[in-house]
Amino acid sequence: MHMLAVLSRLAWRNLWRNHRRTLIMLLAIILGTWAMIFMTALMRGMVSQMVADGISSLPGHVQVHHPDFRDDPSVANLINVPDSEIAERFNAANFRQWASRVRVPAVITSEYDSRGVTLVGVDPALEDGLTFVDYREVEGRFLESADDKGVVIGRKLADILNTEVGKRIVLMSQDPDNEIADRGFRVVGLFTASVKAFEEQFVFAGKTTTQNMLRIGDQVSEIAVLGDDYRDVEAEFQKTLELINDGVTVQRWTEVDRFLGTMLGVMDGFVLVWIVVIFLALSFGLVNTLVMAVFERVREIGLMLALGMRPKDILGQIILESLLLLAIGLALGSALAWATVQPIRDGIDLSMVSEGMEMMGVSSVLVPELLLSDVVLANVVVLILGFFASLSPAWRAAQYEPIEAITKV
């Protein structure tokens, strides 16, 4: 223990003997650490946003469909449990939030144009906060009840169709017998979405009104359950499985959208790769610094050995020197990363490149996400790898023959 204190003091003093070299190395470590943590936070933020937007396009962390609905999302594939019974079961189950909806492909027509859309028949009371539409941001109003006779469409779709709040449009789809099911609706509201593509894709109408139009009685095509954390929906999944198992498929959102689900998993691996890559660049500088430090002090090390210091203490001293350097760099680097995330924690406005971002399915505000686990991971990985990187110069220093070392010119 006493030896460790002595070694630490020696290492600390040696570190500052050539303070310019140490400061430069320190700067490199700080920058490297900052890049690891800050960039990870940005990427995490981007992926989270992408996942959140992705989930919001098919809201619900756990979803129930007819087994064939995924392949053919048509009116033919409905859940064969009446909606009233679903409501009875799910209301009793104490979910954070759940909703059942009718979801069919449809064609919307105005006087001037027509477009293919996804018609979603919703009960607005159940959907508040579940859908990506913020009721209070809707121009006009959102639907008021399940048998509301109006329709809410996206602002972009309204521009394309050359229609506006108060005008009528026609929605056309098919009933289960392949007969045309159509109806005129009055546009009561225009919604805006962070992902502009949703404004073109989704049209909301009252659930009961939609059921009547499609002549499907009391049936729905989708049940969605919202959990507390999208990363862990297992509890909701199990509970839903128990509630409904009559010829339907129950899926977690990671299964509904495998791309998003996989991305979330890949991200964790990617963070590690990113940290290791940066460290590899750093390690050349680190090893070089240590080699130089050892080379400069060959005679001194020889003297220490001659005076009776054991080789493993020399080894320890050099490694301590390197770890001290890394620790200071990591601490400052992490602090710097935290400090740069703070002013932008509400998000960076990327609206000037929003079109490109939308093509990736990302909305135009990027909120960095600084996770403690990522900071810890970066620090631990660098310390451990740094330890191994400094082993080689330290080992060489410990292997010197005292006589040779002292007499080295």
Next chain:
Amino acid sequence: MNKQLLLTAVTMLLAGTAQAQERDATSIVRDAVNHWRGLSSDAVMTMVIHRPDWERTMTMRAWTKGDDRSLVRVLEPTKDRGNGTLTDDNSMWSFSPKVNRVIKIPSSMMGQSWMGSDFSNKDVARADDIVDQYDHRILGVEEADGVTIYEIESIPHEDAAVVWGREVLSIRDDHVVTTHRFYDQDGELVKTLTSLEIGEMGGRTIALRQRMSKEETPEEWTEIAVESVDYDIDLPDSLFTLSNLRNPRE
């Protein structure tokens, strides 16, 4: 007291007239549709699709029976010969001998153009919706060349599958529709169906040549001219079947 009574009487009278007028307007429209279609009909028509840089002419034969059944078959040009469209109620099928397939027109295609013309599939399949999915009102009556022309405004019901804000029809007292104007919900005229030639054929006075044109693109129009027509003839039900659409038996 007397004054009030008088006022009430006048109000009631006015209301009564308004009601009578509305009923009248609806029956004028219904009579016009019935007059055009007859109980059944068998007609040969020529359709000209005109665009600024090309024009295309098709001759076809059309049969109708009752309110909701019709069959149209292309006679010329030769390369389109045999193409047919069958409507029954609200459904529509098309057949092309080249692919030898009957295709049911899905709802998503009902708004699209019929055989490349300015008419939509919906215009063809559901021409008689105008009677019962609208509220009709007489806007004005005018005399021209010895015939009375009623101008009728038709406003679609709230839940009717119609995109127009209103339609204005000019119907002569002999049930011939002279113009049919489609307005958007801002009251802007979008397209017009005009009868360019009215004459006698098949024992009735009908529009012999009609043109559909859009306001935004006046250079583009579709004209349908009736070459010959027979009304109220006996047509077998088997005419309006999918198998007859595919394999003509006549």
